[in-house]
Amino acid sequence: MHRSRLYGLFIDTPRDEAPAAAAFWSAALGVAARPVPGEEQFIALAGAHPALTVDVQAVDDAPRYHVDIETDDGAAETARLTGLGAVEVARWLDCHILRAPGGHLLCVVPIHTDPEFFAAHARTWP
């Protein structure tokens, strides 16, 4: 048995345009834009949404959004989602990067939110 929940929205932006994107989304959503210490490609927009993490991420790729699913068991959650038709396209540290049926990117990541919030909102899978 393991648990997971839709955790984050990432505004993946070509590296050169990431500062402009962070400035826009910061002003658009009314929150500060702050680089994540140790992972400076992520610019956190803390407070942009009451129950969803929103970051700008600088990438070497075309602009896109992706979503993160946080889980207490990355291998089990990845197996569950690939069993539903997603394809694992990459690994990055302890994140599994999948492409869903229909073509969208999602990442399976360890629990990032407060454990009590996770416990209250995650779904349990057999």
Added chain:
Amino acid sequence: MHRSRLYGLFIDTPRDEAPAAAAFWSAALGVAARPVPGEEQFIALAGAHPALTVDVQAVDDAPRYHVDIETDDGAAETARLTGLGAVEVARWLDCHILRAPGGHLLCVVPIHTDPEFFAAHARTWP
């Protein structure tokens, strides 16, 4: 003075693949997938997140996500966001479709959530 908040995540999917995408996301997030009456290009994933509307949308375009910002004044919110650097690229009914600095699509839409929830979570702009 007007108000707005980040309201929705839309999984825009090429029309032919939208049923497979809806089936995947429904199972992945543990919720039903139901067409929105009168707007059958939208397949609602109600309950996918406690405070964010999540839909699959069938589109005649490449797969992408987009976000919606709901507001009590679409013209004022669109003017605010274009003033921050976004470009209005289309209109669809009472929705303003914008491209943000960095290249991401967002839509400005009328209030869709419960008015009390909107009032509790929206930001106020001068």
